[in-house]
Amino acid sequence: MSKIHVTTKVNGDPVEFLADPRETLLDCLRDRLGLTGSKEGCGTGDCGACSVILDGRLVCSCLVLGVEAQGKAVETIEGMAQGEDLHxxxxxxxxxxxxxxxxxxxxxxxxxxxxxxxxxxxxxxxxxxxxxxxxxxxxxxxxxxxxxxxxxxxxxxxxx
The missing domain is CATH 1.10.150.120 ([2Fe-2S]-binding domain)
Structure with missing residues (x-):
């Protein structure tokens, strides 16, 4: 299966990655972009451990496909602090x-x-x-x- 090129913004920074069409946003964040703050607890959207903000909306990233981030803004736990200053x-x-x-x-x-x-x-x-x-x-x-x-x-x- 061929990978799909995804261009998005993650924590305010432009990002590009290749994603399998069936790969979750959680897997893309963790495995493709090295953002391991979001965790997989259940894989069914019941626990909230993988919560991210996608275009201003709270979502379980285990239920969103990575390709759905195309052209959107993703906010993760890694983007909360501003440098050394905690949120x-x-x-x-x-x-x-x-x-x-x-x-x-x-x-x-x-x-x-x-x-x-x-x-x-x-x-x-x-x-x-x-x-x-x-x-x-x-x-x-x-x-x-x-x-x-x-x-x-x-x-x-x-x-x-």
């Missing part, structure tokens, strides 16, 4: 001890970023609903929710 969500996850093993954390952070980009002032219920597709086996979700709420307040310019 407020990343800092708040550290401050609130909102992670354990870290396997699910990239997907949760990307999902939380997508939420705050569409709703900068979510209620706790909205955060819980939005992150319901991201499963974590190590933590209770309370620290994660507190970290997202605290980051949202910071991003809005409110003092903690």
């Amino acid at each position: 407020p969500l990343q800092r708040k996850f550290i401050e609130h001890a909102a992670l354990q093993c870290g396997f699910c954390t990239p997907g949760i952070l990307v999902a939380a970023k997508a939420l705050l980009e569409t709703n900068p002032d979510p209620t706790e219920t909205e955060v819980r609903y939005w992150l319901a597709g991201n499963l974590c086996r190590c933590t209770g979700y309370d620290k994660i929710i507190r970290a997202v709420m605290d980051a949202a307040a910071e991003l809005r310019g409110e003092a903690a």
Whole structure:
């Protein structure tokens, strides 16, 4: 089977790669581009570990074909920090001890970023609903929710 040439932007940078027509975006990110932050937990879109933002929309990259990224913008966990400066969500996850093993954390952070980009002032219920597709086996979700709420307040310019 011949490979398809894909031209896209990943984390703001123009990128080109060859993809098998049946290859997932997750596999392309990990195997073709070396972006291993997104993880495969289930391969069926149920766990959220592979969450990325595709043209402004939160998606499970295990359910999207790599060729579907053609001409689109992809944001991964690797694009959240600006150089040495962590994104407020990343800092708040550290401050609130909102992670354990870290396997699910990239997907949760990307999902939380997508939420705050569409709703900068979510209620706790909205955060819980939005992150319901991201499963974590190590933590209770309370620290994660507190970290997202605290980051949202910071991003809005409110003092903690």
